[in-house]
Every structure is written in C-alpha cells, then in structure tokens.
Amino acid sequence: MSEFRHDPVQKRWVIVAIERARRPMDFKKENNVSPKPTVCPFCDGNEDKTPPEIIALRPSGGAKDSPGWDIRVIPNKFPALAVEGDLGRRGLGIFDMMNGIGAHEVIIETPDHDAHMGDLPDEHLFEICKIYRDRISDLYKDSRLRYALIFKNHGETAGASLAHPHTQLIATPITPRTISAELDSAREHFLAKERCLFCDIMNQELAMQDRIVHADERFVVLEPYASRFPFETWILPRVHSHDYTLSPDNIIRGFAEVLGDTLRRLKVALNDPPFNFVLHTAPNVTVRPGKENYWKTLPYDWHWHLEIIPRLTKVAGFEWGTGFYINPTPPEVAAEYLRSIEE
Amino acid sequence: MSEFRHDPVQKRWVIVAIERARRPMDFKKENNVSPKPTVCPFCDGNEDKTPPEIIALRPSGGAKDSPGWDIRVIPNKFPALAVEGDLGRRGLGIFDMMNGIGAHEVIIETPDHDAHMGDLPDEHLFEICKIYRDRISDLYKDSRLRYALIFKNHGETAGASLAHPHTQLIATPITPRTISAELDSAREHFLAKERCLFCDIMNQELAMQDRIVHADERFVVLEPYASRFPFETWILPRVHSHDYTLSPDNIIRGFAEVLGDTLRRLKVALNDPPFNFVLHTAPNVTVRPGKENYWKTLPYDWHWHLEIIPRLTKVAGFEWGTGFYINPTPPEVAAEYLRSIEE
Numbered sequence: 107m108s109e110f111r112h113d114p115v116q117k118r119w120v121i122v123a124i125e126r127a128r129r130p131m132d133f134k135k136e137n138n139v140s141p142k143p144t145v146c147p148f149c150d151g152n153e154d155k156t157p158p159e160i161i162a163l164r165p166s167g168g169a170k171d172s173p174g175w176d177i178r179v180i181p182n183k184f185p186a187l188a189v190e191g192d193l194g195r196r197g198l199g200i201f202d203m204m205n206g207i208g209a210h211e212v213i214i215e216t217p218d219h220d221a222h223m224g225d226l227p228d229e230h231l232f233e234i235c236k237i238y239r240d241r242i243s244d245l246y247k248d249s250r251l252r253y254a255l256i257f258k259n260h261g262e263t264a265g266a267s268l269a270h271p272h273t274q275l276i277a278t279p280i281t282p283r284t285i286s287a288e289l290d291s292a293r294e295h296f297l298a299k300e301r302c303l304f305c306d307i308m309n310q311e312l313a314m315q316d317r318i319v320h321a322d323e324r325f326v327v328l329e330p331y332a333s334r335f336p337f338e339t340w341i342l343p344r345v346h347s348h349d350y351t352l353s354p355d356n357i358i359r360g361f362a363e364v365l366g367d368t369l370r371r372l373k374v375a376l377n378d379p380p381f382n383f384v385l386h387t388a389p390n391v392t393v394r395p396g397k398e399n400y401w402k403t404l405p406y407d408w409h410w411h412l413e414i415i416p417r418l419t420k421v422a423g424f425e426w427g428t429g430f431y432i433n434p435t436p437p438e439v440a441a442e443y444l445r446s447i448e449e
Numbered sequence: 450m451s452e453f454r455h456d457p458v459q460k461r462w463v464i465v466a467i468e469r470a471r472r473p474m475d476f477k478k479e480n481n482v483s484p485k486p487t488v489c490p491f492c493d494g495n496e497d498k499t500p501p502e503i504i505a506l507r508p509s510g511g512a513k514d515s516p517g518w519d520i521r522v523i524p525n526k527f528p529a530l531a532v533e534g535d536l537g538r539r540g541l542g543i544f545d546m547m548n549g550i551g552a553h554e555v556i557i558e559t560p561d562h563d564a565h566m567g568d569l570p571d572e573h574l575f576e577i578c579k580i581y582r583d584r585i586s587d588l589y590k591d592s593r594l595r596y597a598l599i600f601k602n603h604g605e606t607a608g609a610s611l612a613h614p615h616t617q618l619i620a621t622p623i624t625p626r627t628i629s630a631e632l633d634s635a636r637e638h639f640l641a642k643e644r645c646l647f648c649d650i651m652n653q654e655l656a657m658q659d660r661i662v663h664a665d666e667r668f669v670v671l672e673p674y675a676s677r678f679p680f681e682t683w684i685l686p687r688v689h690s691h692d693y694t695l696s697p698d699n700i701i702r703g704f705a706e707v708l709g710d711t712l713r714r715l716k717v718a719l720n721d722p723p724f725n726f727v728l729h730t731a732p733n734v735t736v737r738p739g740k741e742n743y744w745k746t747l748p749y750d751w752h753w754h755l756e757i758i759p760r761l762t763k764v765a766g767f768e769w770g771t772g773f774y775i776n777p778t779p780p781e782v783a784a785e786y787l788r789s790i791e792e
Contacts, residue, residue, distance in 0.1 A: 108775075111674055111675040112675060113673065113674070113675035113677075114634065114638075114646065114650070115630075115631050115634050115635075115646065115647075115650075115673075116627070116630055116631065116634070117630070117634060118675065118677075118772065118773055118774075119675070119773050120675040120676065120677055120773060120774045120775075120776055121773065121774065121775040121776065122675070122676070122776050122779050122780075123775065123776065123777045123778070123779070124779060129778075129782070130679075130680075130718060130719070130778065130782065130783060130786040133679065133680075133719050133720075133722065133759075133761045133778075186775050198674075199653045199657075200649055200650060200653050201653075201674045201675070255771055262763075263763070264763075265763045278771075280773075282771030282772055282773055283771065283772035283773060284459070284771050284772035285771065287458075287459055287460070287772075288458050288459065291457065291458050291459070291460060292458075295457075303457065303458065304458075306543055307457070307458075307543060310542045310543050310544075314542075330456065330458075331454055331456070331541075331544045332454040332455060332456035332461065332462070332463040332465070332544070333463065333465070334456075334461075334463055336476065337473075337476075375473060376473070376476050377476075379476065384771075416476075418476045420605075420606070420607075420608045428598060428621075428625030428626065428627050428628070428727075429461065429625055429626035429627035429630075430461055430462050430463060430464070430623075430625055430626060431461075431463045431464065432451075432463075432464040432466070432529050433463055433464065433465045433466065434466045435466070435472075435473065435476075436465050436466070436467055437465075439472070439473065440473065443473040
C-alpha cells in the first residue's frame with residue numbers, strides 16, 4: 107500500500123509508493139522508456155487484460171467484460187491508491203501520514219485505439235461526460251473520500267503511458283491543495299462581494315472579448331488572463347453551478363459539445379499537441395464531521411470548470427522553485443488564433 | 450517588456466511575455482527544438498557573443514569581456530524581466546498587473562563547455578558559491594526587488610537551452626509563492642514553539658537517520674520525508690541561519706564542498722540525470738514600507754537551504770491539477786542508495 111505523507115513546510119500531501127516502488131537502478135537506464143505493450147489492454151477483445159469492469163456502455167447488450175462496448179470503466183491495474191482499509195491517520199514526530207486509501211479508475215473512452223477524443227461524435231462525448239458525473243457521484247457515497255479528480259493525459263509528454271484514449275479518476279481522502287486554494291479564493295470573494303469569483307471573471311472576459319475562444323448560451327471557453335502556459339484554456343458553464351455532478355443532462359450535453367469543439371481547435375491549431383485536462387468540481391460535502399455548517403455553505407460560491415493545459419513548453423527550475431511561471435505566449439494571442447480555427 | 454499578471458483564483462503571479470512572444474505557429478512544428486548554436490556563447494573566446502559582463506573572476510588578470518576568466522556573470526541575452534523602468538502597479542477590472550521589472554543574469558560556471566558542475570574542484574565551487582552571495586547582495590540594494598532566485602537547469606529535460614554549465618539568477622519584485630508559503634510555515638511554527646521548523650526537521654531526521662544522505666559538522670544532506678520526486682534532495686546548514694548572503698566564507702566553503710559531493714553522488718547514482726536546483730534564502734528585507742516591523746522580525750525564523758530535483762519522472766495531469774504528487778521511490782530508499790555511492 108502507498109502512503110500519504112504531509113510536508114510540514116509546504117503543507118502539501120504527497121503519495122509515496124511503498125510497495126512496487128521504482129528501485130533506484132530503474133532510473134539509471136539510458137533510455138528510461140517502458141517497452142510498448144504489443145497488446146493494448148484497452149482495445150476491444152482484450153477485456154481479460156484489465157481488472158473486471160466497474161461499468162460499461164453496451165448499446166447492443168452483451169456480458170460484463172466481453173467485447174462490444176462503447177465506453178468501459180475499469181479499476182487501474184497499478185493503482186496509486188487502494189479502496190480497502192482504514193485511513194490510519196498518525197504522526198511520525200513532526201510529520202503526519204495516513205494510508206494510501208482512495209480509488210483509481212480508468213474510463214476507456216472508445217474501443218478505437220487510434221481515435222482522438224476531440225474527434226469522437228458529440229453523442230459519444232455526451233455519454234463519456236455523463237459517466238464522469240456518475241462515477242464521481244458513486245464514489246462520493248464513500249465518506250472517506252473528499253475529492254474525486256477527473257483528469258486526462260494525452261500524449262507521452264503529458265504523462266500518458268498508454269496511447270489508447272482514456273480518462274483517469276483518482277478519489278482521495280484529501281481535498282487537493284489546488285482545489286482548496288480555489289475554494290478559499292471563491293469564498294473570500296463571495297464574502298466581500300456576494301458574487302461568484304468565476305462569474306465575475308467570465309463577465310469581465312465576455313465584456314473584453316480578447317481572451318474569449320468561444321461563447322454560446324451554455325458555456326464559455328477562454329484563455330485565462332494570467333495563463334501559466336501557452337494555450338491554457340478553461341471551459342466554464344455560463345449558469346453558476348458549484349458541482350458538476352448536479353448538472354442536468356442538457357448542461358452535460360452542452361459541455362460535451364464545447365469540449366469536443368475545444369479539443370478539435372487545439373488539435374488543428376497546434377498539430378495534435380500533448381495535453382492534460384483536469385475537472386475542477388466541488389469536494390464531497392458529506393464529510394468533515396463537526397464542520398457541517400462550514401461545508402454545507404461552502405461549495406455554493408464555487409464554480410465548476412475544466413482546465414486544459416497543452417504541454418508545449420518545458421517546466422524548468424524557475425517554475426519548480428518559485429511556483430510562478432513565465433508564459434511566452436500572451437493569452438490574447440492564443441485566443442485570437444483559436445478563434446480563427448474553422449469549426 | 451513583459452508583464453506580471455495576477456491570477457485572482459490561485460493568487461499567483463505569472464510573467465507573460467508581450468514582445469518577442471512565441472507566436473502560435475512556432476508551436477506547430479513537428480520537432481519543436483531550437484537549432485543548436487554552432488558557436489557556444491558561453492565558451493572562452495566568445496565573449497562578444499554575450500551582453501557585456503557584470504563581473505568575472507580572472508585570477509591572472511585581463512580586460513573586461515576578454516578571454517582568460519574562470520567564472521563570468523552576464524545579463525541574460527533574452528531576459529524574462531528588465532531592470533529599467535517603474536513597476537507601474539495597476540488594475541484591469543478584477544485583475545492586477547505590473548510591468549516586468551527585475552533582473553535576469555547568467556553565472557557561467559567555468560570556461561569548460563563539457564564540465565559537470567559536480568566535477569569542478571572544491572576551490573572553484575567555493576568561488577561560484579561566493580558569487581551567488583555577492584550577486585544577491587548587490588541586487589538587494591535595489592528596493593524594488595523583493596527576491597533573488599538562484600537556480601540551475603541541467604540537461605534539456607530540465608529546461609537547459611544551452612549545455613555549457615551555468616546557473617541563472619532572476620530577481621523579482623514579488624516574493625515567490627513557494628517561498629512565501631515556507632516563510633509562513635516557519636513563522637507559524639516559531640510562534641507556536643519558539644523553534645525553527647527546519648532545525649526541528651533536521652534534528653528529527655538526524656535522530657532517525659534513514660533519510661540522511663550525508664551529515665558533517667556544517668551541513669546536512671537529506672531526502673525530505675514527503676519528497677515530491679524520486680531523489681529530491683535538500684542541503685541545509687546545520688547552524689540556524691535565515692539568509693544565505695550573511696554566510697561567512699567558512700560556511701560558503703562548507704556549502705560548496707557538500708554541493709559538489711551531492712551533485713557527484715546524483716551523477717554516479719543516476720547516470721548524469723537532468724536536474725534543477727533552487728536556492729531558498731531570505732527575501733529582501735529592506736522593502737515593504739509601512740511593514741518594517743513585520744519584515745524585520747520575519748526572516749530570523751526561516752532557514753536557508755538548497756533544493757535539488759532530479760528530473761526522472763514525467764509530471765502529468767494529476768500533479769498539475771491537484772498540486773500534489775505521486776512519488777514512486779520512497780526517500781528512505783533513495784537516501785540509502787545515495788549513501789552507498791563511494792565518494
């Protein structure tokens with residue numbers, strides 16, 4: 107089992123793999139690339155190469171773990187966190203730790219090994235986005251889990267170890283630091299102004315227009331003012347909502363359409379760049395005994411959204427050492443270029 | 450000139466290049482690698498290929514910008530920040546910005562293009578480490594500059610654009626977020642316990658021993674308990690000190706020796722891995738009018754140190770999206786391996 111360890115300096119939790127750890131000698135190899143699997147475990151017909159599926163979309167029916175699915179959700183074969191067991195919160199002198207409890211799932215987006223997510227039909231993307239909603243909702247029944255993170259690594263540079271299109275879901279007993287910081291900012295803004303921080307940003311951007319990539323009646327796609335990376339892109343629902351899992355089907359459908367459109371624009375504009383995306387949604391509000399009042403009111407001033415980061419530049423010492431970033435491409439320039447892409 | 454832009458969600462400053470920005474089309478190239486310069490501007494004899502030097506070490510004498518130096522400090526030819534001008538702090542609706550004021554220097558560590566910093570003689574490393582001290586002290590005379598960041602990118606994966614051994618220095622009008630967070634943690638710990646957080650960590654690690662790489666009378670080298678990355682390594686002075694620039698020569702000499710020893714261990718252990726290092730030292734305490742009392746007392750509970758990050762794993766969507774990390778190699782395993790390297 108892995109461990110959560112707390113860094114008392116940066117006040118950050120780190121997951122340290124204890125079993126199946128990479129040994130020092132593994133890093134010494136000149137070419138540190140794992141051999142390509144000759145058989146893709148995510149392809150149709152190879153269902154026995156993965157752990158038993160959690161759910162799958164089989165429009166024509168068919169047995170569990172059999173071929174013929176459109177979308178398939180499985181536990182990660184090499185999970186960073188394990189579902190079974192107690193958190194075992196404890197101290198080690200000045201340090202804090204707990205067991206590596208959580209869930210780590212893979213959403214195989216299509217049986218087509220060579221597909222690009224952006225090229226999937228809108229109807230298919232709608233089904234994927236509904237599955238995101240359903241998996242988060244299901245995991246939030248477990249009160250040990252504070253946050254469910256939906257993310258995608260596309261391309262080797264972006265950390266994808268398998269090329270077959272897939273999204274990952276990691277649910278953790280901690281609200282991640284990045285999300286906590288955003289919750290705090292949104293809360294502070296709301297207490298001062300009784301308005302949502304993200305709604306305010308969206309309204310200002312819509313008025314200024316120069317960082318808007320796309321806007322329709324349900325969603326806004328923009329390059330954030332202080333983009334860390336070239337072509338960093340956010341997708342926000344226009345109607346205020348703190349929790350992705352509360353989105354009705356028509357909102358999920360609108361999200362799927364705009365996600366597909368945005369991924370296609372980035373693919374055309376930047377020649378199929380490696381990218382990551384991460385869904386920022388509300389933490390699991392059922393938890394934190396004794397803090398119900400705080401948590402019950404908290405998520406309403408938050409605004410769910412998706413952040414997409416194309417991986418075009420190398421992150422160097424300056425960024426790791428400071429937590430701030432040098433972005434060589436102004437978001438206005440990126441937005442103008444993305445707007446110019448023919449749909 | 451570049452701009453500092455403030456992200457109101459993450460409360461983070463980003464440097465956005467406005468002129469000489471990378472155009473979208475630059476990212477479209479299949480192989481996004483700049484052509485290797487046929488002439489290295491950092492080599493002896495090519496002094497006319499760089500901006501005029503700031504200082505240089507010339508044991509046998511010689512004119513400014515002439516060959517025959519041991520160490521040479523120059524302004525970066527393509528600086529992220531410019532020294533001349535006003536900060537021009539201003540708002541743009543909900544956003545905050547200021548001009549890209551700061552300094553960006555390069556410390557060419559040796560005329561030998563193919564040298565590895567870890568293989569330089571101790572006496573030479575001592576001179577480099579004294580130059581770090583002198584350059585920070587000099588820049589801190591400028592009260593606009595809040596922090597001077599000494600960092601090194603070694604290897605292309607770590608962001609080095611030129612192979613010739615060099616360190617960079619970026620001085621900014623902001624205390625970087627990573628440093629602020631550490632200053633806050635150290636302050637909070639001191640207010641609660643009247644002890645230094647870093648001294649406490651060091652003492653516990655020395656008692657436990659399993660994450661110690663090296664310890665002598667002046668310095669401790671350790672793998673931090675919640676290491677984000679395999680072989681993340683910290684070097685801390687044993688005697689409490691908040692400010693690298695206040696270190697007397699005997700401490701700088703001890704630091705240079707232990708830095709060389711640590712870089713050699715990592716080079717041998719991991720086959721010359723790409724790495725970054727970043728010096729964490731006190732901010733410029735002369736600034737912040739009206740907040741003198743806070744800043745005058747603040748740095749004394751802080752403890753300067755150097756953080757080294759070998760770049761062995763890819764940082765994927767999970768890390769960018771959450772701010773926490775999965776480390777596949779426990780620091781105890783890394784420390785044991787580094788201890789086993791023959792000096």
